[in-house]
Amino acid sequence: MLRALIFDFDGLILDTESALIRSYADVHNAHGMPFDHPRFLRAVGHADFTFDPWADFPADHDRVALESERQHIKRGRLELLTPLPGVISLLDEARASDLPVAVASNSEHTWVEPHLNRLGLLDRFAFIACREDVRAPKPEPDLYKLVLENLGLRGHEAIAFEDSHAGSLAAKRAHLWCVAAPGPSTAHHDFAHTDLRVASLAEVTLPPLRQRFEK
Numbered sequence: 001m002l003r004a005l006i007f008d009f010d011g012l013i014l015d016t017e018s019a020l021i022r023s024y025a026d027v028h029n030a031h032g033m034p035f036d037h038p039r040f041l042r043a044v045g046h047a048d049f050t051f052d053p054w055a056d057f058p059a060d061h062d063r064v065a066l067e068s069e070r071q072h073i074k075r076g077r078l079e080l081l082t083p084l085p086g087v088i089s090l091l092d093e094a095r096a097s098d099l100p101v102a103v104a105s106n107s108e109h110t111w112v113e114p115h116l117n118r119l120g121l122l123d124r125f126a127f128i129a130c131r132e133d134v135r136a137p138k139p140e141p142d143l144y145k146l147v148l149e150n151l152g153l154r155g156h157e158a159i160a161f162e163d164s165h166a167g168s169l170a171a172k173r174a175h176l177w178c179v180a181a182p183g184p185s186t187a188h189h190d191f192a193h194t195d196l197r198v199a200s201l202a203e204v205t206l207p208p209l210r211q212r213f214e215k
Helices: 016-030 037-041 063-079 087-096 109-118 142-151 165-173 206-213
Strands: 004-007 101-104 127-129 158-162 177-180
Touching: 004 087, 004 142, 016 037, 016 063, 087 101, 087 206, 101 142, 101 165, 109 127, 127 142, 142 158, 142 165, 158 165, 165 177
Parallel strands: 004 101, 004 158, 101 127, 158 177
Antiparallel strands: none
């Protein structure tokens, strides 16, 4: 029986990933520097992937100034973001069905919760697990296990919604049924291990999803 829905955050509720990548691209373009888009895409969904985002700039370039410029652009882009298609309707369906909803995110609480509060969605979630709450982030299953423990559930009693390979792998490792809804930054990821792939959550409604889950 389906007893909970668990959402990723970045790229699933909000397309923060595209906004972050574009903020780097904007700074590169403003300074006439080449922008290696595939290199930035490789970082999406991987909390442990690190690289120098300013590697294409001369070594003596003021990187503090570059980052300050990017932060200004990023804030402007993020403030314009609204929930991705299908998110609100799915949350509404869950509320109408008294189905608890949680978040399992590789980002920090200080990132996730202000966004949810700005969108008026913070009170929709019974529990929010973020990367600082566990020993290992996704693709390890720790975040999902923490959510399940908090809700008093086992993996086979919940559906996870993810947009990345690492996130969906974490969900499956925690024995959840997983719906993949990749965005423009993760459409190239491998989702062969997931239970369902959709173009967006706008394709998902709770009754048929519950039927597929409970077969």
